[in-house]
Amino acid sequence: MLAKLPTRLPLRAGERRTLSALIICCNEADRIEDCLRSLHGWVDEIIVFDSGSTDGTLDIVRRYTDKIWKTDWPGYGPQRNRALQQASGDWVLYIDADERVTPELRQEIDNALIDPHLDTTLFRIPWRTYLFDGELRHGRYATPQNRLFKRQGARFRDHQVHEQIVLPERRAAVMKAKLEHRSWRDYAHLQRKHRRYANLLARQKFEEGARGSIPYACMRFVTDFVQQYVLRLSVLDGWRGLMISAVLAQYAYWKYADLKALEREAARTAAPAANKTLAPVSAALLRR
Incomplete structure (x- = not known):
């Protein structure tokens, strides 16, 4: 070394x-x-x-x-x-x-x-x-x-x-x-990379206490597309600009859809634990 x-x-x-x-x-x-x-x-x-x-x-x-x-x-x-x-x-x-x-x-x-x-x-x-x-x-x-x-x-x-x-x-x-x-080897790699980043970021947001919703995820798809394609001028990059704007809009949707899915998964995991905790209490009430 x-x-x-x-x-x-x-x-x-x-x-x-x-x-x-x-x-x-x-x-x-x-x-x-x-x-x-x-x-x-x-x-x-x-x-x-x-x-x-x-x-x-x-x-x-x-x-x-x-x-x-x-x-x-x-x-x-x-x-x-x-x-x-x-x-x-x-x-x-x-x-x-x-x-x-x-x-x-x-x-x-x-x-x-x-x-x-x-x-x-x-x-x-x-x-x-x-x-x-x-x-x-x-x-x-x-x-x-x-x-x-x-x-x-x-x-x-x-x-x-x-x-x-x-x-x-x-x-x-x-x-x-x-x-x-030169980030992407081909279109499939472009999609996989954004899908992975979206999931990682959703998990990070969830651990920080953020929560998502499908309506918000859909809204972000639209707003992020407009931001990239129109406001940030990707329209001037022709079909490549249209493609990357659509991918980034999809990336935004995935982040918040994943966030909602993580929330539901955590709720399902917590439910059996809560039921186990409540079961002895309920039995005690029945014996009264």
Whole structure:
């Protein structure tokens, strides 16, 4: 295992702050190499947490780094925190196996981390998302993402999905260059991924005390479609914009339908326990 980076001295003129890249993955052999290639020789360390790959993913990863941990799957937030705990760089870039750092983005990051007067603690990086080899230029999948941050004191929220960065001081800026994002292998994968995220988020909401309803789920289908297709201008992305707007509307419906289903399931589970508790009391009343 490589040694952790040494304690930093003040920057010399033109010297870049150290940078760690974090990747969490499972069965990404068909696309992780492009991600690793975009980082290799540029970042100071690549840290990979794998949660049970069986397709040769780790054989590919070993060509680029020896900082590899094989673990269980505790959820997105906890897993990213595990990876973050191993990072030594002044700054951290967290990136997924389906993403690549473009040369333009690499240069912009270098320029930022060389700046001796850098006061920002978080950079948001726009996505260049592809759907069936065409770019989604508008809507949710074109918006900037929180991906590059100052490591000291940082952590991820322990959420199962849609985890967020928590910083002791948050001074954010948005980069111009884009992070290439090829999230979906095909239409079935697009659907499966959103279905899984919807269920995870519903469970998270349920544990936080939220409750759902089918009428509300149906309303969210309509409002989320309008928001994506019209208000966020996915209409300008042609048939791809129409498709992704429909998928995101369906995703919203699934979240709240799942939430209602979890509520009903919890009620059914609680009912027998309540009956067992009441049974001795009822028998005692009958004997009076």
